Amino acid sequence: MEHGAKSRYEIPVLIAVVTLTLVIYVARHAEWFGYLQLSAGLSLILMLLVAGSLIWILIRTLDGNPAGRRMVFLYVAVAVVLPLSMQLTQKIEVTPEVNQLYRGLQALPHGAKVLATFDYDPGSAAELQPMAETFFKYAFDRGFKVIIMGLWPQGPAQANMALTKVLSEERYKVKSLRYGVDYVNLGFQSGNEFVIQRMGGEFKSMFPTDYNGTPYDSLPIIRNVKNFSNIDYSFNLSAGYPGTKEWVLVGVDQFGFKMGAGNTAVQTTGMYPYLRSGQLIGILGGMSGAAEFEEITKYRGKGTKFMLSQSFSHVVVVVFIIIGNVAYIMFERGRATEKKKKA
Amino acid sequence: MKRSTYIVMAVMALLFAVSWYFKAATYHGNVMSPLVAGFMITLAAFLTLAIISFVYQDNPFYKFAEHLFVGISAAFWMCQSFWSTIVGNLIPRISTGLSKYFGQPYRDEPWNFVYWLPVILGILLLLRLSSKIGWVSRWALAFIVGTTAGLSFIRYLRSDFMEQISSTMVPLLAAGNSGESLLSNITLSATGPFVAMLTNWVIFLGVICGIVYFFFSKEHTGLFGRASRVGIWILMITFGAAFGYTVMGRITLLVGRLTFLYKDWLGLIS
Amino acid sequence: MKREVPLFITFFVGTLLIASVFIPPAESWGENFSVYFDIIAVFAFFLGGGNLLRIHLQKVASKRPDWGYSIVTLVAFLVMLAAGLFKLGNPGGISGNLTTAQSWFQILFQNIMSPLGSTMYALLAFFVASASYRAFRAKNRDATILLVAAFIILLGRTPFGTMLTSWIPPQYDLLQVPNLAIWIMSGPNLAGQRAIMIGIGLGIVSMSLRILLGIERTYLGDDR
């Protein structure tokens, strides 16, 4: 890492930041003011300020002072933080793959049995948790019977978090959904794709009890669920291995159930082959997938809210790529040709 | 240590205490006592900040967080695999007494004795600690590598080789379109038939050229060389696209962490 | 003996597992062998964990630089190990669920390990930005293609990109940046992914064969 002129500024800046944080923190907890919410006008002014400073960086670059990586870091942080307290909304266009997934869910009858598999951990929760919440909302409104399980140790715990959140909403409280009747959490089972393989025979062999230790057969929702042939739809949320790929290769290919998936943005590219070949009926990719899913199901939540941070920081990255190329074309390319001449 | 280090430490300790106090005062839940909960959320917030500080430069807070992380997580996975593998999969097959102790139903299956094999190999592996008969640990390694090779051979042949070939064989013209009707109707509508056909052609030629790029034993010259160059372009598009697509996912992660700091800890946003 | 037995074991086990795919009564062997692998890996933890303890104890004993941090690692390791192995604070006792919310194990996981892991993961937001800034430069033709593809995808996922080209009429809407981004993902990207996968498939098949035939045996260490 580069070492600029530090120590002279570092300590005062640190103290200033710490003091400011402390004051805001104490003030917030003593309830001197409400939540931080910037009005639309103020938000626009702030955005323009950021844009202006980016232009200034571009000018400095043209003067021969390219920005270092820490400058990039700073702008990413600003671009993510600012929109969190802004009151702007953004129009969300639904892509075909999300639409397909939604159509698949829509086609299911009331009371359909849906297997929701949670293959991620808190690390990827930012992307997948909003999908999980939207999915539960939709499933409960449509009266689906949801069977939850996980191939990652923390998956079922993540499912429980989403469930608790959704079920605490007034709209679902009045439905008085019952554990074991309307939904069940089978918990985690180790063994990766082999768990899927064995579930093809009998779910019970892999999950003799549910997450809480209740025997499989004493749960009405799954008492009659032998294996995948009793499942109408499978919804997989995954962040890596084992995940959607294994569910497709071992599950869908061999046992032929219908499956839709929500993936982290990174994983999504690798899933397109399965989408095209029809092994997956639809896919939600990353935060925008989550936001689109919220849009099409009309449950606007976290995904929609966070899209502003996303878009803003995206623009910042794009601008920095432009700045980087300007700097490269202006200086380094010239230098490279000079070298060639000398040689 | 320098005096400034002590000052920073003291300020951090003070901040920690303030946060602990306020978080404990505002906590309402039933899993933990407010004092523990206040401590835990403050700790989580400070550790989050400690890790983020690494992008600026290495510092004592990051070092602390890093060492804490290594210790906790190493033990985490040891416990996790002990309970799920040894207690979950091994003990119910080899010992009725221990199964009972751990509250696991004993699985009485005919081939259970085979499960002694990995136990023996595991013990062989531990013999590595002895310098005299350490070489027997290689038997365990050989077993593992053999398993890996055998399983991967079939798995990848099926899913990465055969499956990808069979799904690339699709008609290049949309069904029922014998060319003429298609050519009279060229639009660049994203959902139109011409683009669908174009996509099929791109995939077909792209896969071909991409495979050509990977040829090792043929000089990449002439037509072959040109195909391989197109292949590398296709790969570059793939990499660029995947990278660009990923940027979003990665930013989401930061949104997630900063929401934790701003909402769950500081309580600044709703 | 030191040389032949391991090579024979590799060959035998590997061939057995390949054959088992074609023999219905043996079809479940692959799955069983994976369980065996997991069990052996747990034994290996004695070696790994022992190594971790030894390194940090040595550091503390010889007071090497930063030895204080080694104490942090040691304490964290031992506390977590005790919490997990004895299921401290678990209402279900020794047969309770490991990840029950009230257990020490889960509390430590939720409040220490999980924030640390998520934040380390989140650093990628910074790194992905700095890598884009540094690597996406039009240095040569290949790099330019990489840059253009990445740029279109990035732009296609911002409202700015939507605005920029929304005037293009529907019969040419492929040229609208968001549609173009989707098309790149489902066209050229798919082709590249497939070519890579076919290559990987062959690479692994050939590598596995070399291992089974004993041509590749570096992992076994010294032959003598």
Next chain:
Amino acid sequence: MLFRVAIAFACLFIIAGVAGQPAGDTALAVQQTIAPVTSLIATNHEYDNGTGIDLIWVPSIDDRLAPSRVTGYEVWRSVVGGSGSRIAELPAGANKFTDEQCSRESTYVYSVVAISVAGNAVSISTAPIQPAREWINLHRLNLLAIAFLVSAAVIYFIQSARSGKKLFVRKIAGLDAVDDAIGRATEMGRPILFIPGIQDMDDVQTIAAITILGRVSRVVADYDTKIKMPVSRSLVMTAARETIKASYMAAGRPDAYNDDMVSYVTDEQFGYVAAVDGIMVREKPATCFYLGAFFAESLILAETGNSVGAIQIAGTAMPAQIPFFVAACDFALIGEELFAASAYLSNEPKQLGSLKGQDVGKAVALVVIVVGTMAATIGSAWDVTFMNQLWSALKVVFQTN
């Protein structure tokens, strides 16, 4: 024999069932009861270990009404000489089911119950059937044939290379840089960092990384450079130690080897990354190798390595991570090149022969894709029967199950 008898019985039952259906069925329907399913046949599930029985039937005629009056089906099974039980619940419209929970020692009888709001209708039971076990899975003959073809090509070229035939192998960018990169570290007096991915020995990529390590550590031993290898799996630690030790012995300097060159950190992905990042910024390695199976950590490592000014050589077969290595490292091995690298670096003719064998596989892939696509295109656009047959034949050969 038994099978034929079963089929004969089944046919008899079907005839009986169809004939026995009274003409007044529709009249009954008016009274709100429904017709049972017909033509229920049980056959042995092919190519399994004697655990499966396939059931197929014609759904109740009331299921074909719109809206269907059938709400679902239940499959009941009874063991001859034992009790019966419900084994599955299926949605309306279902017409087949595979029972995979049979035992070879038992004989079963099945029946299907059509469920409706008004009442249930039980079908005529199947003939008793006992599942049979097959010893060879003929459905996978295509897999066997292709496995055989590829293996034969690889082994053939290994043999021909062994017999002294000269083989051309193209340059793999990055591999030629290995020696220079190690030399650079030696000159600068800084260590080399070798990261074998974060997967265990049950991933071929890790094994490939270990074999490349064999070659790298040989050079390291010759140059007397420091190597540092933090790993995230205990088994990888064991294998890596064996490998490096062997290299030092081969270089004639067994005394310079030390177990601490390889150290276990933690199995946790990001805990491991946090520690490796710490090592990078504190020890400032001159060269970093990232070879093996990587996930999200690929870019964290590559960016931190770049920030300390290390030369970085990376290689992985994780399609999702290759882009980051390509963008952020000096040299990147793409997918298959990782596996080719160990053969390439060994410089042994027989190892190089296997690369030629792989190319045969690629040639097969090329030919099949071209022929198959052309057949599909011509067949579907101009409706040429032969082409359609060719296409479906190729599909069958390359389809896996």
